[in-house]
Amino acid sequence: MTTRFEYMPLNLPAPVPEWHRDTPCGGQGAIMSARTPADERRARQICEDCPVRAECSQWVLALKETDDPGGICGGWSENERRRMRLGWSPHETRCRCLQCKARKARQRLERIAQARANPELIDHGTVTGFMEYGCRCEACDAAGEPIRAAWAKNNRRRRQAAREAS
Numbered sequence: 001m002t003t004r005f006e007y008m009p010l011n012l013p014a015p016v017p018e019w020h021r022d023t024p025c026g027g028q029g030a031i032m033s034a035r036t037p038a039d040e041r042r043a044r045q046i047c048e049d050c051p052v053r054a055e056c057s058q059w060v061l062a063l064k065e066t067d068d069p070g071g072i073c074g075g076w077s078e079n080e081r082r083r084m085r086l087g088w089s090p091h092e093t094r095c096r097c098l099q100c101k102a103r104k105a106r107q108r109l110e111r112i113a114q115a116r117a118n119p120e121l122i123d124h125g126t127v128t129g130f131m132e133y134g135c136r137c138e139a140c141d142a143a144g145e146p147i148r149a150a151w152a153k154n155n156r157r158r159r160q161a162a163r164e165a166s
Helices: 018-022 037-048 053-062 078-085 090-094 098-117 127-131 138-165
Strands: none
Touching (some): 037 053, 078 090, 078 127, 090 098, 127 138
16 A cells, blocks of 8 residues: 655755755655545654754744745744744644633734734735735735635535535
């Protein structure tokens, strides 16, 4: 049986740090495509055991969102890295408790209010601009299109399952 776990081709901004070539992920920069939860756990385990994980994590978090390589990198998913770039703590990126959810909601409302008052704060044309700042300019709207499409697909699937169940 073949696995769906694979290394994605690197799309890294230059220059790539020297230590990047000596990582346990085979020089792929810990960037892995995880299509299932088991694949994601395996990718995170590779990062967890990496001797340069801290450097990799700092390096990938210092990149702009538009330069983010995607996948699992530095032990973090793309969404977790996006949240940390917005100032969330590593704990908050993974926590689902009500207290953290309420704090995240307050922070998001504050960011939206700041962005409406000062639009140049928004990194236009990114998922962050669309999701976190609620920007609906043409560039941010285009970046949010895959998210809207996935939401609509999941919503149709849920409605179909509900119809079949009744």
